[in-house]
Amino acid sequence: MTALSMAGAVHAGPVLVIHGGAGVIKRDMSPAREKAVRAALTQALQAGYAQLKSGKAAIDAVSAAIVLLEDDPNFNAGKGAVFTHDGKNELDAAIMDGFTLRAGSVAGLHRVKNPILLARAVMEKSEHVMLVGEGAEAFAKEVGIALVDPGYFRTEERWQQLQKALKEDRMRKPHADEETAKHFGTVGAVALDVAGHLAAGTSTGGITDKRYGRVGDSPIIGAGTYADSGCAVSGTGWGEYYIRTVAAHEICMRVTQMRVPLDRAAAEVINQEIPSMGGNGGAIALDADGHIAMPFNTDGMYRGWIGADGVPHVALYGDEDDGTGEPLPSASDE
Numbered sequence: 001m002t003a004l005s006m007a008g009a010v011h012a013g014p015v016l017v018i019h020g021g022a023g024v025i026k027r028d029m030s031p032a033r034e035k036a037v038r039a040a041l042t043q044a045l046q047a048g049y050a051q052l053k054s055g056k057a058a059i060d061a062v063s064a065a066i067v068l069l070e071d072d073p074n075f076n077a078g079k080g081a082v083f084t085h086d087g088k089n090e091l092d093a094a095i096m097d098g099f100t101l102r103a104g105s106v107a108g109l110h111r112v113k114n115p116i117l118l119a120r121a122v123m124e125k126s127e128h129v130m131l132v133g134e135g136a137e138a139f140a141k142e143v144g145i146a147l148v149d150p151g152y153f154r155t156e157e158r159w160q161q162l163q164k165a166l167k168e169d170r171m172r173k174p175h176a177d178e179e180t181a182k183h184f185g186t187v188g189a190v191a192l193d194v195a196g197h198l199a200a201g202t203s204t205g206g207i208t209d210k211r212y213g214r215v216g217d218s219p220i221i222g223a224g225t226y227a228d229s230g231c232a233v234s235g236t237g238w239g240e241y242y243i244r245t246v247a248a249h250e251i252c253m254r255v256t257q258m259r260v261p262l263d264r265a266a267a268e269v270i271n272q273e274i275p276s277m278g279g280n281g282g283a284i285a286l287d288a289d290g291h292i293a294m295p296f297n298t299d300g301m302y303r304g305w306i307g308a309d310g311v312p313h314v315a316l317y318g319d320e321d322d323g324t325g326e327p328l329p330s331a332s333d334e
C-alpha cells in the first residue's frame with residue numbers, strides 16, 4: 001500500500017490544493033492522456049490561484065478550479081462522469097466556506113453542466129444546505145445555472161467502463177476491487193485566501209455501476225467535503241467509507257479542536273481508519289497556516305498545489321515527488 005502524507009508550510013499568502021481522484025493510475029497510461037491530465041490540473045491551479053492573487057475569497061478559488069475540472073472529460077465530474085448501473089450520469093457536488101461555516105450541496109443531478117456552481121447557489125441563494133434531483137434542477141433554472149442535455153456528460157471511455165463492470169456483475173465478480181471501480185476520478189479543491197480564510201469543494205459522478213439514487217460522500221458535508229476556521233478537506237475514494245467515518249470533518253475536528261498536526265490527522269483517517277474498515281481512497285487537506293497534506297492509500301492520486309510563489313506543482317503517481325516535502329515559500333519571498 002502506498003501511504004503518502006507530506007507536509008509543507010507557508011508563512012503567509014494564498015494556497016490552493018486540488019485533486020482529480022485517487023485510484024489505480026497505470027504507469028502505461030498513454031503519453032497523450034498523461035499530458036492532458038497534467039495540463040488540466042495545471043490550468044485549474046492557475047485559474048484558482050488567479051482568484052486568490054486578486055484578493056478574492058477562498059470559495060471563489062475553489063469554484064474556479066473545480067469548474068475547469070468539471071468541463072474536462074478526463075475527470076469523473078461534470079463532462080466525463082461515470083455511469084450508473086442503468087446507464088445514466090448522476091452528479092453530486094458540495095462547497096463549504098470555512099469562515100462562515102455556510103455550505104451548499106447537490107445530488108442526483110442529470111442536467112446541470114457545473115454542479116459545483118449549483119452547490120454554491122444553494123449556499124448563497126437558498127435557505128437550505130442540500131437540494132437533490134428534480135428539485136435541485138428546478139432551482140438551477142430559477143437562479144440561471146446552465147442546464148444541458150443529459151447526453152452532454154457521456155464519454156465513450158466511461159461507457160466502456162460501465163460495460164466492463166456490467167460484465168463482471170454478470171460473472172458475479174466483485175468489481176469494486178477491480179480496476180474499473182478503483183480509479184475514482186472525483187475532483188476537489190481546498191484553498192486559503194489572503195484574509196486567512198479556508199474553503200473546500202468536491203464534485204463527482206460517483207462510482208461506476210452505482211445504483212440509481214445512490215449518493216456518495218462528496219455532497220455530504222463532513223464526509224467528502226468540509227471546511228472550518230482551521231482546516232479544509234476534500235476527499236476522493238470509496239464514498240460509503242467516507243460517510244461512515246465522517247472523514248472530512250473527522251480530520252478537521254482533530255486539527256482545529258484537538259490541535260493535531262494536519263498531516264498526522266489526515267493520515268490517521270485516510271490511511272488508517274478507512275482501510276481498517278475495508279475502504280480506500282485519498283484526500284487533500286489544508287490548514288490555516290498553509291500546511292498541505294495529500295494522503296492516499298491507492299497506487300496514485302491526481303493532485304496539485306500552488307503557493308505564494310505562483311508555481312503550480314502537479315503529480316499523478318504514488319512514487320512521484322509532489323513537492324510538498326519542501327518548505328513552501330512565503331509571500332514575503334516573492
Ligand code: ASP
Pocket residue numbers: 021022076183184185186204205206207215216217218224235236237238239240
Ligand atoms: N467518493 C466518490 C463517491 O463515492 C467517488 C470518487 O471519489 O471518485 O461518490
